[in-house]
Amino acid sequence: MNEFVPVARVEDVPPGTGTTVRIGERSIAVFNVDGTFHAYEGVCLHRGGPVGDGDVEDGIVTCPWHGWQYNVATGCNVLDDQVCLRRYEARVQGDTIIVAFHEG
Numbered sequence: 329m330n331e332f333v334p335v336a337r338v339e340d341v342p343p344g345t346g347t348t349v350r351i352g353e354r355s356i357a358v359f360n361v362d363g364t365f366h367a368y369e370g371v372c373l374h375r376g377g378p379v380g381d382g383d384v385e386d387g388i389v390t391c392p393w394h395g396w397q398y399n400v401a402t403g404c405n406v407l408d409d410q411v412c413l414r415r416y417e418a419r420v421q422g423d424t425i426i427v428a429f430h431e432g
Contacts, residue, residue, distance in 0.1 A: 330417070330428035338423050341365070346389055346400075348380030351429050356380070356416060358425060359400045361387050365420060367427045368403045368413035372396050379413065 335349040335358060346359040348370045355370035357380030370380045377393030388406060390397050397406040403413040417428035 330430045332419065332421075332426040333429045334421075334424045335367070335427050336425045338420055338425060341425065344384055346380045346382065346384050348378050349427075351427065354429075356427060356429075357389075357413070358418065358427070359384060359389060361400050364401075365418040365425050366400050366403070367416040367418040367425075368398075369416075373405070373411055373413065 333351050341347050341358055341360045343360050343362055346357055349356050349358055357368045357370035359366045372379045372391040374394055374396040377391040379389060379391050382389045382391050387400050388397050389400050398413060399406055403415045405411040419426050
């Protein structure tokens with residue numbers, strides 16, 4: 329069963345940006361696209377780069393290590409939509425972003 333875990337304040341992730349947070353041992357990338365929050369496994373599928381630290385432009389995040397790009401709305405690679413980051417449900421509760429998380 330998923331447990332919603334607070335990960336950041338809304339003001340800490342302005343529209344058009346992302347951040348990396350930790351839940352236990354996991355790195356989670358949290359993005360804000362026009363006020364809608366998305367959360368994914370924070371490790372790039374190419375070489376393990378910090379996806380949440382990448383630049384976000386027009387709903388696409390670019391991993392800062394080697395330039396792999398993902399659609400923030402889907403978590404899928406822009407060149408191959410069969411390659412997708414693991415998605416976590418993200419919600420806003422008050423002024424806090426919460427993410428549904430289940431270890432494993």
